[in-house]
Amino acid sequence: MPLSNQKNGSDGDFDKSESLASRSQGRSPLPRFSPARRRFLKTSAAAASGLALANCARNLSNANSGSSPTATGSPASSPSPAGGSASELYIYTWAGYTDDALIEGFREKTGIQVVVDLYDSNEAMMAKMQAGGGSAYSIIYPSDYTVIEMVKSGMLTSLDKSRVEGLDALKPKWQNPVYDRGNAHSIPTIWGTTGLIYDPQKVGKSIDGWNYIWDNRKNLTRKVTLINDVREVLGATLRTLGYSYNTTNPDQIKKAFNKLVQIKPAIASFLTTGWEDQLASGDITVSMAYSQDAIALIDEKPNLKYIVPQTGSSVWTDTMVIPKSAPNPEAAYAWINYLLQPEIAAEMVKQLGIATPSQAAFDLLPQEIQKDVRRFPTEATLSKCEGIAPVPEKITEVYDQYWTRLTSS
Amino acid sequence: MSSSTPSSSPLAEPSPLAPSGWRKLTRLVEPIVLLVPSGVWLLLLLVAPTLLILELSLIPGFRVGQAAGGYGIGNYIEAFQPIYFQVILRSILFAVGSTVICMMLGFPVAYWIAIMAPLRWRNLLLVLFVLPLWTSSLLRAYAWIAILRPSGVLNSLLNVLHLPNQDWLNQTPAVYIGMAYSFLPYMVLILYASLEKLDRRLLEAASDLGATPQQTFWKVTVPQTLSGIAAGGLLVFITSLGEFVVPELLGGASSMTMSRLIYNQFLGATRNWGLGSSFSILMITGVSIGIALLLKYGDRDTTVT
């Protein structure tokens, strides 16, 4: 019979995979569920038996805001197999924010084994947490505007400052950030900007701001990539018009959209990543990029240049938070304190190509990194930059509709 | 399995009573054994979640983690705004185009492997054709960027051949190329399964009776493999309708599709799960109606032949 040998082959492999599955189940952590979710279950079980799905979605919608007092549940009491054990810490973070040396150093110091899971957008992380899939994590790395949202949904533990050491070492700006006053729920750990990356030799002059794209749009047909994010792109345009990144005025957003339409023929694609090769080969002239990605590229292609636009850009901070559902807050505090050590933070800057909000860590860095304006823009530049903040739902929808129009036409 | 009891009657010597007894038991037990396990699985993990999506779609502006309003059809009204028409139209166009391309490219390949290739090699050839799918779809899309970009592999090749350069990346042709590439192996797999059981004697008989290869193809091969053609076409159509990576990475600035729209509603800035769900339900309904029509049409077709 045709293909019959392959069948045997895969059957053999299956035996192995079964045992693998059981191993993995052993190390998996325990999720905790709010009563609200239990209620939903009953209704959805009813749905499965052909009855109505009454109230199920409503419970989902209240799962986090409504259940915050109970979400903490009984972290210590239940016999959790992994996530809650004192010797393991589950971290949910971005790629490139941890490396083996960091994790190994932490294990040597505390005896806690770190397990890292990665996400690629704040929204994906939020969706997984809110749908009930993130109860194993004791540390999460949301960006600034997501911290606001998580606090609002009651997802985050108020940090016990007596258990956090080294907050004084933060630069004044991060002592009391707008997204989380007094760092009540979050500890800033990594920051960066959004800007433009280009090849000065090909462009023939130095670009100093977003306006370059508008001024040269005739010669830039499908030569520009922008970040695939509505707030970044519309925000940058708003900024060129002199408005705020976080405007809630629909007229201003409309003006920005109309201005953006002018350069539509110049936009090759909306890519957050994936523009690197096209830029390096010259198929793309200018890319809008996050500083961290741009610096990583320039490290290998020194002919490229990254600038933070003169008119101002967005500045973002990624933080560490402890969710209320954290099974192992002890280890979470230990992790935060470990990363707040200036030596460790400085090492991260060197190894991972990021910027640190810690003044003490900054002071430990070699001169050439301190003076690297791509990582650490001047105060004059930074003073024109804004952090992206959440806007009311109605306004979010306005942004989204313009975005759909922009990417559809 | 339905018959854990060993059969007392050996195959060669049928006892007169056994068949009807078995037949009765079989009629009763077999459908349960065959259909209940997968039925329960689908009910729990597919029907229940789908009903949840349906419910979400009926709560206007539903956002997870926020208090929900009452039921209503607000999401559907919003989904029918003119700005989304373009998106829906484009998605359908992409899907139809990819299906046609895959069919045209896939049929000769499947035909050659299933009928003309040496018997011994067929399985291997089939597996080798599908093998490129072992790489992540994201990596394949990046590889296509390297091929299609203006200074890329394709244009270097065209230069060598003294052909005019093409600038396909970030435009519609790149989407078709990427989608055809992604779904061609599926098409070939399904067409192969259908062509492989084609009765070769029919082909020989047709040519013995003086049919031209074209006549044999249209009068014998195609009708005999119609179910495979329908299944392959349907599969590619539906999968390309849901394709996300290729339009996003290769399609450029004007390539918003239904699946990207849905994705944006669930994981984008608005996180309007209600609207996303209503798009999903509309997509499911639309495709279902299409399939139902196709099945009806297909059934009539097979009864005629």
Added chain:
Amino acid sequence: MMQTPSPKSNFKVSWQFLFTLLMYGFMYLPILILAVYSFNASRFSTTWEGFSLKWYQALFKDLRIFDALQDSLTVALAAVAVSAVLGTMMAVGLAKYRFPGKGLYQGTAYLPLIIPDIAIAVATLVFFSSIFGLLEPIVQSLNVSLLNMGVPFSLPLPALSIGTVIIAHVVFCLSYIAVVVSTRLTNLDPHLEEAALDLGATPFQAFIKVLLPELIPAILSGCLLAFILSMDDLLISGFTAGSGTTTLPMLIYSRVRTGVRPDINALSVVLILMSAFLALASEYMRYRGDRKRLG
């Protein structure tokens, strides 16, 4: 073997052959590109900076990639194995029997092909967490009674894990396999099985000896299809995986932010070569087996 006396097909170069060759070229061109860049000293695909094996060294040092590969293979193999059995049974059952609600059942079976991944991924996660919420107290009280009875082990609490990914993957693998098997069943002679039953075979024998051999090619191509889809699935795995479970697509997508490096290309090359080798080896074994039987 029931091979028809295949005409000694002396190989001819036909246009179909040339076209097929071209299509193989089409399929392998991007793979070739990936392979070339995996040997490039530069991280980028723009310039050739000399031959280097450093990405392969990086690959074999990066245990996370292999963990992810192991998770992916575990999920795909387990899901496909379960789906092969369930999907085939379902297709056969649907082809053989009429019952009330059959159309609905059939429609449901096709549903995973239509539902957008993201919607089903989110909904499945919500569903899982609800089920676990219900099961948790039950398991806990069971464990308490086990403890009281002096039984030295306790049941694991329900949690997201690699197992939940497998369960979720079975759903779509199941329907893809069922679809492919159904196409094969439509043109199958229903009297074959009847004849076997008339000759006194048990239904089980009839199924195994008569129907199954006819279905094997379809089942296997369905499995291949499901396997590939499972290996490449990002969204459903991403949402149903427990912490510590990372499939290969999850790893690749999360690394996109730091830039996909050629070590992932190197992995693709290794994977393709390995599976090509496996396919060749199994074909060779079969060939040897056939020869032995004939000689």
